[in-house]
Amino acid sequence: MGALSRAELPVGPHRQLNAALHELHHRAGWPSLRDLAREVGASRTTVAAAFSDPRLPRWGLLELLVEALNGDPDRFHRLWLAASSVPDAAPAYADATPSSPVQPVPAVSALSVPRQLPPDVPAFTGRAESITDVDRVLLPPAGGRSSRIALLSGTAGVGKTALALHWAHRSAPAFPDGQLYADLRGYDPDQPVPPAEVLAEFLRALGVEGTAIAHGGPERTAHLRSVLAGRRTLVLLDNAYSEDQIRPLLPGTDSCAVLVTSRDSLAGLVVRDGAARIDLPLLDPEEGLRLLHTLVGSRVDDEPAAARALGERCAWLPLALRVAAEFAANRPRSTLSALVEEFDAEPALDVLTAGDDEHTAVRSVLSWSYRHLRADVAELFR
Template sequence: MHQSPGGLGDDAVSRRSRGTGGSRSRLGNDTSVFGGTLGALVQAGTVHGGVHVHAAPAGEIPRQLPLAPRNFTDRETELERLAAAARAAPRERVPQLIVLGGPGGVGKTALATAFLHLFADSFPDGALYADLRGFTEPGPLDPAGVLDGFLRTLHADPARIALDPAGRAAQFRSRTAGRSMALLLDNAASAAQVRLLLPGAGAHIVVVTTRLQLAGLAADGAAFVEIDPLGTGAAADLLERMLGPDRTRHEAEAVHRLVDLCGRLPLAVCAAASRLSLRPRQSVGGLADQLADERGRLARLSREDELSVRSVLDASYAALPDTARRLHRRLGHTAGPDTGPAAMAALLECSRDEAEEAAEDLLAAHLLEEHAPGRYRQHDLHRLHSRRLLEDEETGTSREQARRRLAEHYLDSAVNTDAVVNPGRWHLGPRYAAQRGGERFADRGAAMAWLETELPNLRAWVAACHAAGDHALSWQLCEALRNVFVQRKHFDTWQETYTTGLAAARALGDAAAQAFMLDGLGVLRLHRGEAAAARDPLHTALEMWTRARHELGRASALEDLGVAELAAGAPAAAAEHFGWALRIHRGLGRRRGIALMRRRLGEAARDLGDHAAAAEHFQHALEYFTESGEPYMRLRTLVGLAASRLAAGAAGGAERTRTGASAGADPHAGAGPAADGAPGGRAPVAGVLADALRIGSELGAETEVAGVHVLLADLAALESRTADERAHLSTAWSICSGLHAPRAAEIQRRIDALPPPESR
């Protein structure tokens, strides 16, 4: 495939076994047992590098907690309640659920994070974290999306993650059963949101923070701990810890007055202390007088905690350098959960160094937190403060320019990743051909790492651009995200963003963009194993491409329709679609598109049982991908060629058995000359697989390497080399088990079916 917009990548969409018969019926079209990376499994596209898609290397223990708070004071009573739960978890072997409630800024997250860092060794299987965003726009997170992230972290195969929330919750309970883990569920909005995220039976502790009364969790055995503001003495100790005793010892009365004006909320006390740190000559009493005046000005606010926090934040903001003040205001534009230095530079229209310096000023003022190295986020009260200042202090033109710069930064960076991850794909969006800014990436690994890190922000910007009337940016972001969706199986985000992108394209009246989005939604259904449901959007996409007079788009839709027919077990119909796409590529003189369609036609011919024709198509594609220097596409074509030859050998052996051929006859005899790429000869098949194994190993494509070993086992089975068959299957099983791939069980069953070693 030419990597059409929304086209299907080299991953499974069909797990059907359509064997060609013979004495070892597992050969033929189910020569691969990996759910879509090898053999008869329907695939498409170019993916450079390894394709295993778990979120972390197998065996890696997740450590997702935010960084420990730098200044943590008091809370001995609350810590003891939490410690008692931590001690009970291994004794009772059931999850301990603790709900920390209290107003915004009271220090619930700081308490939970400090505790879980202190007790990290008590939970050897790691810690998971999710900010459920119960009190920020655009609203609470869907727990189904959180479960998707947790399952990836726990090495679930993304393609096998359930589509429905209840199914995901069941998978999560299964993956956590018997383990000992800590979970921090921050800013929960409801008991229902939390309930789906509870782990299976095991020595777990689950700490929930919320501003609400989640009484419904009592039925789940929750213990409730209300977090009150600090006592006056503890709040004064926090201020002294941050300022030093020399600054506070002569102003004890002013210190107490100041912390009371802060509502004894740690968030406000820290901001006030930072304000004093930035103004070393200002007295504590002077700041207290200023805050008292500010509280009078803001007295219309009804809630005491909001009044305390806002007055302190206003004072802290006023003391900042100008660049830091602009950054704090403009962070109100952020649509996603966090921000990096490059995005801050886009907001400020300055260098990255200047942006990092401004971020350091905000960190020092406690108006920003660094929750992971190089990743910054605002407390939701800080974000509300930023948005208020943005409206109050910047003109509409200035606000729009900053918002547009940030949106274009994310689009340009995403386009840059796409160009590195998949340089052979053709593009619809104009930014691919233009000089652009954004972040740059040295290699595929760096590009994919950026995409995974920024995906929540990119997802949010697709919606934000559409809501702002920036429809072109909205659908173009979707195009740039195509590869991360195809390769990493972020089905929820794929569905949401492409649905929004389709609405944006319709708002523009852009037929080609609409076709692009429809094609992507059809391919999503193929990846979900819904071949029949994929046909409608793909047919509509073909109509839209035709209306737009976009020939490459037509070829894309035809190819994807062919993939749908292959997945539905209709290879003749698939071949017809691939043939039409081939004619388009020939008419346009696109050698790469021609090679991709020849590979597709090889898949269709293989499924039709015409192994000679399949091998000819694969051989043609192989010549191009060898010449073009695309190792992954060469690997995929080698695998197709080898699978076709092996299927031909199995079919030939079955036919000779039926006609009385001698038991010692060559199962490949009469299948055609090996030199010209037709199926034939054991040595050529072995050589093809050796080449595929070498390329897969060099690329680090572990799933592909495992699949090649299965094909080598198939070759050994044809030649009655049971010991070699067992060895290759064992290697494949070891790789799949390490990747937590569900096909490991199928390989094990095949190993178990072999004669025991002593009977050979």
């Protein structure tokens, strides 16, 4: 066999990467293009381009080649990241002189630390038990790790997203390499977000140049896992619809933790991926009253029985409680018992529609997933 032709590249991280790849090929005894192509499952042209083309090879392909040549994927990944973070790596350098200054090589640790969490929920109330449950799964004592995936499941409006965000903010110091967040929109009237799209967003948030992001989903997954390997990053996947939406987004090392919310129990994620499911119940009346008190104020103290009746009309569902509280706040001169009477007199759906924001309107939530609601809650809003 023999050496393959080198890519014409200016001095810089991409040239270092190319030189390291040729060196690896040499050390492996110069296996032929045909053998390499067979081993990595790509065409000979594709493999030849990885060695000789001035364009940066995709990480997915390079990783396979490095493995086929018994190289160190971590080392090559660092080289590849450095090469890919030089803007327009290949084309812009086509006519640069060889004496152009060496580009600074960013260390992996210099990549961006994403802080993607949306704001914490105002007036978050209760849930001490569920918070401890999530702690137990995602913040286990050193060496005691069984799973690093927690799944918060429960009916629409029960407070899965609120708890996930609250937990994530509170636990952020345990994840110094950042927090990634994606709303997978599994239950929106719009299409659920395809994992490949989320992968691209995550990679960009981690500082990977857009041009270095591969087209294929599996390659993006491999890239994300490489970037996250060994990092202490929290990945929050909100409103997941199926295991298939989540699996490509799972990091490969348990240095990371994953918190998923879903209306479904996602049995496959529990069985195959070792996720721990934490079912979120309705608020208990004490928590619900505390929330009403925070949101509505002294009227709850003045009319404890009416406040309780209001909570019961809401089935202690946090979403309904917040909508009812909003309703009460908009009628500061009305007594709570008058509100309860009004609730009882009208079809609940027409009363419990919060302004124009369809995402917080009970009506809208019901139309998205009426079938997923618990029977008694559905009954309430019928």
